[in-house]
Structures are given as structure tokens and as C-alpha cells.
Amino acid sequence: MPQRDSSAVRAWLRGIEVFARPLPAFDPGSAPAEPAALFLEWLTEAVDAGVPDPHAMTLSTVDEAGDPDARVLILKNVDASGFQFAAHAAGPKGVQLAGAPRAALTFYWAAFGRQVRVRGAVTPDTPERSAADFLARGATARAEALLGRQSRYLTDPDAGDRALRESLARVEADPGLVDPDWTLYTVVPDVVEFWQAAADRVHVRLRYEREPAGWQRRRLWS
Numbered sequence: 004m005p006q007r008d009s010s011a012v013r014a015w016l017r018g019i020e021v022f023a024r025p026l027p028a029f030d031p032g033s034a035p036a037e038p039a040a041l042f043l044e045w046l047t048e049a050v051d052a053g054v055p056d057p058h059a060m061t062l063s064t065v066d067e068a069g070d071p072d073a074r075v076l077i078l079k080n081v082d083a084s085g086f087q088f089a090a091h092a093a094g095p096k097g098v099q100l101a102g103a104p105r106a107a108l109t110f111y112w113a114a115f116g117r118q119v120r121v122r123g124a125v126t127p128d129t130p131e132r133s134a135a136d137f138l139a140r141g142a143t144a145r146a147e148a149l150l151g152r153q154s155r156y157l158t159d160p161d162a163g164d165r166a167l168r169e170s171l172a173r174v175e176a177d178p179g180l181v182d183p184d185w186t187l188y189t190v191v192p193d194v195v196e197f198w199q200a201a202a203d204r205v206h207v208r209l210r211y212e213r214e215p216a217g218w219q220r221r222r223l224w225s
């Protein structure tokens with residue numbers, strides 16, 4: 004740990020190695036026609052290699068003032084229609100998405116030096132599918148969601164514990180209870196970029212762009 008002066012921190016950070024490990028090669032010429040197929044290949048490799056939380060991703064949104072916001076979430080599904088996550092419509096990210104229904108997703112699997120970036124419109128799924136996602140959550144997660152207080156100030160932790168216990172009792176008494184604000188969202192991608200790090204810094208980038216004729220694949224400078 005360096006001294007706290009800024010130049011020492013700068014030197015310390017510069018000394019930390021990046022991409023100094025065996026990394027896979029990426030041949031964009033043999034990439035599949037659809038980005039979802041390549042995404043699932045990369046995700047599968049991360050899962051099989053035991054990467055922790057391989058389905059964690061950063062969801063970026065903007066608020067009503069146009070200020071960006073970002074947080075890590077768990078991916079719920081991916082297919083040709085898009086990338087799914089779930090959230091409470093009344094919480095900050097839900098409110099931001101109601102006002103500006105577009106988002107970016109960022110995945111990073113450090114063990115492979117791989118990043119995937121997704122951008123697109125965000126659409127809420129049907130109430131039935133959102134309810135099914137809600138009911139697939141654990142009892143405590145459902146009890147917390149039903150409180151609808153995520154990201155508010157926790158001024159009294161003891162009162163918070165009591166409220167959670169009461170909510171959990173409601174869930175246990177009525178296991179079919181669904182929070183109507185719980186929403187599955189789909190990011191419908193316009194653009195999906197695959198980025199493969201290389202130790203020599205000649206990183207390989209492939210961007211899929213959705214066009215009327217279908218997905219176009221383009222290499223990018225690194």
C-alpha cells in the first residue's frame with residue numbers, strides 16, 4: 004500500500020500489471036452471425052472456468068437530469084431478442100428506465116481478458132413473466148422487494164430488520180404473493196461489441212451492428 008500522496012498512488016497503479024497472463028486468441032473471421040451466439044460461447048467458457056459471478060454485468064442508465072448512473076446486476080436471460088435483468092420499477096434504476104428507456108450493459112471476465120458491451124432500447128416484459136421471475140427468487144429476496152425501499156436511506160437499522168421480518172412472514176404465509184412493480188426488463192441491442200485483450204496490447208475488437216438487413220460485423224481499431 005503506497006503513501007497517500009497522489010504521485011505515489013499514480014506510480015503504484017502504473018506498476019500493477021494488466022493482461023499479464025495467458026489469454027485466449029479471438030478470430031473475428033469465425034465469429035457467428037448473431038451476437039447472442041458469441042455471447043453465450045464466451046459466457047459458457049467463463050462459467051466452465053469457474054469465473055466468480057460470471058453472469059454479473061454493469062447496467063448503465065441516465066437519470067432525469069441526463070446524469071449517468073451504473074450498478075452491477077445479475078443477467079437473467081439472453082437470447083436473440085435481448086439481454087434480461089429484473090428490478091423494482093419504483094427503485095432508482097426502474098425510475099431512470101421509465102424516463103429514458105435505453106441502457107448499456109458491460110461484462111468483464113478478467114481471467115480471459117474479455118469485455119462485452121451492449122447498447123439498446125429497454126422494454127418491460129409481460130406482467131406474467133415478471134411475476135414468474137419474482138416467484139423464482141428466494142423468500143428473503145421477495146420479502147425485501149415487497150418492502151420497495153431499495154436505495155432509500157436506512158435511518159433505523161433495527162426498524163429495517165423488523166420490517167423485513169414482517170415482510171418475510173407475509174411471504175411465508177402467502178407463497179404466491181407477487182410484487183406488481185417487480186419487472187423483467189429486456190435490453191434489445193442495437194450494438195454488441197466483443198473485446199479480447201492481448202498481452203502485446205494488440206487487442207481484438209468485433210462490433211455487431213443491427214441494420215435493416217440483419218447484424219453486420221465490423222472490426223474496430225484497438
Ligand SMILES: Cc1cc2nc3c(=O)[nH]c(=O)nc-3n(C[C@H](O)[C@H](O)[C@H](O)COP(=O)(O)O)c2cc1C
Nearest residue numbers: 056059074075076077089090094095096097153154
Ligand atoms: C455482483 C453483484 C450482483 C448484484 N445483483 C443485483 C441484482 O441482481 N439485483 C439488484 O437489485 N441489485 C443487485 N446488486 C446491487 C446493485 O448493484 C445496486 O446496488 C442496487 O440494485 C441498487 O441500484 P439502484 O439504486 O441504482 O437502483 C448487485 C451487486 C453486485 C456487486
